Amino acid sequence: MVPEFLTHYYEASIGPFVSLSDLSDEDAEEVLEMLREEAKVFASRRPEEYLESRWGIETLLRHLFMQKGGQPRRAHPHYMVLGECPWLKSWYPKGRELQIPLSYFPREVISFTYGDTFPAMRTKDGKPYRGRIYMLDELPALIEEFGLPQDWNADGQFGPERYIEAHIWDNAPIVRFMTESQHIVF
Secondary structure (H helix, E strand, O other): OOOOEEEEEEEOOOOOOOOHHHOOHHHHHHHHHHHHHHOOOHHHHOOOOHHHHHHHHHHHHHHHHHHOOOOOOOOOOEEEEEOOOHHHHOOOOOEEEEEEEHHHOOHHHEEEEEEOHHHHHHOOOOOOOOOOOEEHHHHHHHHHHHOOHHHHOOOOOOOOOOOEEEEEOOOOOOHHHOOOOOOEOO
C-alpha cells in the first residue's frame, strides 16, 4: 500500500527545504565545509567530490523525469521521503520532520527513486530499480513488487535501500511550508 504522505527531515536551526543545490558553487562548498568542521551532522561525512556528484545526479534525474513526461519548474529538486523513515531524523542534532499529504503534489512535478537517490543512481548491482526514476502512478506496482524499504530494511542491513525518495520539482506545493520550523503533521 502506498503511504498517503511525504516526510521532509531537516535541522531545526536551518529550517525546511533549504538545499545546497540552490546555492552558488562557492556558497555550497562553504556550507559543506562548515558542516564537515561541525562533524555533528550526517552531511559532515560527505566526500570532497560530493557537490559535483550531486549536481551530475540531479541533472540526470531531471532528464529522466522529463523523458517520462515530468514538467520540472526547478533546476534541482527538493527531497522528501514516501511515508516515514525515523532514521533520517537522526542525521541532525535537532532533527525535525514535516509531513505533507501526497495529494498536494501534481503528477507532473514529482518523481521517485527506490532508495536514496545517490545509491539508486550510482550503485551497479543489477537490481532492476537502479538507475531509474518512477512517477507517482508507478508507485503501487513498485511497492507491490519490492515492498517499502522502511519495512524490510529499516536498519540498512540488506543494502542502501531504506526508503523511497521523492523529488519535488516545483516550489508551489511546498511554499507554505518553506518557513515552518516546527513538527507539522496533517
